[in-house]
Amino acid sequence: MKLFVDVGNTALKWRRRGADGTVQGGAAHGRDWPRALQAPLDAGAAGFEQIWVASVAGAEADERIGALIEARTGVPPRFYYSRQEDFGVSNCYPEPRRLGVDRWVALVECWQRFGAGIIIDCGSALTIDAIDGEGRFLGGYIVPGLGMLRSALLRDTADVHVDQARPRLTLGRSTGECVHNGLLRMSVAFVTDVVVELRERLPDTCKVLVTGGDADELSSAFSFEFMHLPDLVLDGLERVAARQ
Numbered sequence: 188m189k190l191f192v193d194v195g196n197t198a199l200k201w202r203r204r205g206a207d208g209t210v211q212g213g214a215a216h217g218r219d220w221p222r223a224l225q226a227p228l229d230a231g232a233a234g235f236e237q238i239w240v241a242s243v244a245g246a247e248a249d250e251r252i253g254a255l256i257e258a259r260t261g262v263p264p265r266f267y268y269s270r271q272e273d274f275g276v277s278n279c280y281p282e283p284r285r286l287g288v289d290r291w292v293a294l295v296e297c298w299q300r301f302g303a304g305i306i307i308d309c310g311s312a313l314t315i316d317a318i319d320g321e322g323r324f325l326g327g328y329i330v331p332g333l334g335m336l337r338s339a340l341l342r343d344t345a346d347v348h349v350d351q352a353r354p355r356l357t358l359g360r361s362t363g364e365c366v367h368n369g370l371l372r373m374s375v376a377f378v379t380d381v382v383v384e385l386r387e388r389l390p391d392t393c394k395v396l397v398t399g400g401d402a403d404e405l406s407s408a409f410s411f412e413f414m415h416l417p418d419l420v421l422d423g424l425e426r427v428a429a430r431q
């Protein structure tokens with residue numbers, strides 16, 4: 188059995204692939220690593236032959252996660268990090284390792300499956316990344332995700348109180364609607380502006396891939412064609428692992 192783990196700043200997502208099929212899950216981790224690792228490591232009697240981790244949680248967290256995984260399974264996990272080049276993708280960062288590995292494996296998966304593309308990851312941060320027809324990572328953007336925008340607005344204002352709501356692009360007619368609709372529209376306008384510009388530059392065959400925990404919410408307001416691939420990062424990590 189193989190285990191693949193995608194550790195973001197909010198959620199830990201995982202996939203167990205064994206002879207009797209595939210099981211996957213995910214949840215907010217709250218940086219409580221022993222608790223967050225309970226579900227992915229709960230493989231019953233079956234042992235793990237390989238465990239792969241793509242983490243953007245930071246070096247300290249990675250050390251803790253690695254120690255916990257090895258202590259519980261006896262298998263030392265393999266942490267994959269961004270590189271100058273891999274699977275035909277070249278990294279434009281002067282220090283390639285500093286590119287978030289979730290962004291890197293998503294670029295690898297996009298390139299291997301579709302070629303040129305624009306990747307929108309609606310996670311704790313909202314990231315947009317572009318890869319051209321030669322497999323060159325052209326660069327991207329990192330802005331606060333919807334969850335981060337909301338919590339920052341509520342934290343830094345005295346009288347803005349909102350309950351959960353399904354945001355739309357229309358004018359808000361209550362504090363909650365003004366906040367939810369405003370943040371959605373701001374995020375969608377940013378993404379759309381970038382996609383329109385990049386599509387003029389990239390091959391016509393380029394795909395727009397959307398992933399991340401807020402993908403449903405954001406993409407419901409997208410006016411351009413896209414593919415929603417919730418498991419893009421795990422798929423990319425599994426591709427890396429398959430080569431070993």
Ligand SMILES: Nc1ncnc2c1ncn2[C@@H]1O[C@H](COP(=O)(O)OP(=O)(O)O)[C@@H](O)[C@H]1O
Binds near residue numbers: 195198199310399
């Ligand atoms: N069950 C959930 N747990 C955590 N975040 C969630 C959940 N459902 C939706 N979200 C939203 O998804 C965002 C996290 O996206 P995700 O891609 O899962 O996380 P990460 O940034 O850790 O990769 C949060 O900012 C939040 O707005």
Ligand SMILES: CC(C)(COP(=O)(O)O)[C@@H](O)C(=O)NCCC(=O)O
Binds near residue numbers: 196197289311313329
């Ligand atoms: C941009 C990110 C925070 C996104 O992570 P997430 O929202 O999935 O938690 C992550 O890719 C990261 O920590 N990147 C390192 C800096 C960079 O990519 O330039």
Ligand SMILES: [K+]
Binds near residue numbers: 195308311399420
């Ligand atoms: K992510």
